[in-house]
Amino acid sequence: MLDVAARAGVSGQTVSRVVNASPRVDPVTRERVEQAMAELGYRPHRAARALRTGRTQTIGLVATTLATIGNSRMLQAVVEAAAGRGYAVTVVTLDAASGIGDAFARLRDQGVDGAIVLNEATAVVRDATAPADLALVVVDSPPDDRFAVVRTDHAAGARAATEHLLALGHATVWHLAGPEASFAAGERERGWRAALAGAGREVPPVVRGDWTAASGREAVAALGAPDAELTAIFAANDQMALGALRALADAGRRVPEEVSVVGFDDVADAADYRPPLTTVRQDFDELGAAAVAALVDAIEGAGHASVLLPATLVPRASTAPPPSAAPSPPSAAPSRAPSRA
Template sequence: MLDVAARAGVSGQTVSRVVNGSPRVDPATRARVEEAMERLGYRPHRAARALRTGRTHTVGLVATTLATVGNSRMLQAVVDAATGRGYAVVVVTLDAASGIADAFARLRDQGVDGAIVLNEATAVVRDAVAPAGLALVVVDSPVDDRFAAVQTDHAAGARAATEHLLGLGHATVWHLAGPETSYAAAERERGWRAALVDAGIEVPPPVRGDWTAASGFAAAAELPVDATAVFAANDQMALGALRALTEAGRRVPEDVSVVGFDDVTDAADYRPPLTTVRQDFDALGAEALAALVAAIEGGDQPVVLLPATLVVRASTAPPTG
């Protein structure tokens, strides 16, 4: 570290700040130190640093599953953000045989400095007691004084999707809702309801799925034959709905307009290209990691709300006839 400091023309403390990802280094100085580290082949020794600082620069991530697109994209976003700050990530999934206490215990055994809890897993965390000294950030959960929260504005995104369909002239909008236990699903349903109520339109009963394309296919089969507009709570269920409508002889968007949520990588390649609400998963991961680092360092526990943006493609159009 002293060799790096000498080559970069800075103090050893400045090198330490750069190594530890401190924001208290101006960009030009950080770049000079990083160049010196690269030229000298300097690599921090994680175990030695943990003994000296009491921090492992390792964070945990808790999820109910990594099979869903939203969770897998959030995992990638968190890992990318953590790597950029010099942190490693340990992943723990919950299942029927292990509860949140077991997940926290496994993370503590790994010596993590803190943990990020994703989406559906946050419902379990709200009823649990986190181990003392374990900093927590939850993604998509109601505000709670015990931990920082990072959220997408699901309700506003769902409202925008619904208002888009109403603005095209559809008499009402049907909703393929997500699981009842999901905070994100509940918020999307809330935004859909609010848009209809504000427009003076009676709210039709939602048809519920479980985020999968198969559940969207089954749910779409329950829609009335005169439905002309559908808002699905995620793109996978929208994909299933597209298939169900096509097999029923109904054209999208000529007979039925369909909107999804998330803007997954393939959404623009659906047939037709899917109108959807975009979540910025990279920003979610970066904000979650930044909030966790701040909590680890004893800072504030913020609530961060990120916008969701409507992306209009070819799956929506004015009703015919």
């Protein structure tokens, strides 16, 4: 660091601030220091820094699985946001044989400064004793005084999706829900129910999937895809919506001419579904950045606060008025025989 400081013409403290991504360095000076670091081949030594500061600049991420689109998108978002703050990420997954205490123990063994808990794993954390020696941020959970909570407004997004379908003229909306233990799935179901109740509409029985396209296809097929009364489906994620599209096609129901379908998440492929999927967008990049920012604040002793991010309806071609509400084609004008002179 002294060599870098000498070459850049700054103090060792300034080099330290640049290395630690401190905002207290003007851009011109930062660029000069970074150029000197590159010329000298300087790389911060994480283990040595940990001995000096008591921090490893590493955060943990706890998930039940990384196979779902939501969790894999969150992992990517967290890794990118953490790298921007100078942190590395280590991942542990929960299984039936290990509890949340074991996950936290593994993270402590790796010397993490704090941890982010994702989605389905949050239900386990809520029922456990929060670790006093580990800064914690939970993604998708009710507010909790023990740790920071970062979540998308799933209920508002689901309500917007349902109200969109009702506004098109559908008498009611069926819901393809996610797993019962999922907080996000429960919030989306709550928003769907609120929209139907607010409009005074019938609330159909819920059918459930496990977030996969296959479960969506099976659930909608069992629901009675050929039933003409089924004109609108709100699926709790885009993968299950994709499965619903397959089940409806197998039953000979056209989307959106006969049945409208809305998903949730706005995954990268949603616009390329057939037809392009109307969905509710949650910003995974913003969610990951908010989770990392909240965790760094907690690590640095700034306390914790809950963050609620909006969800936005993205209308596409998979929704339309139901057949009964579609305008009738104009009748042909009666033909008239040519007059004779």
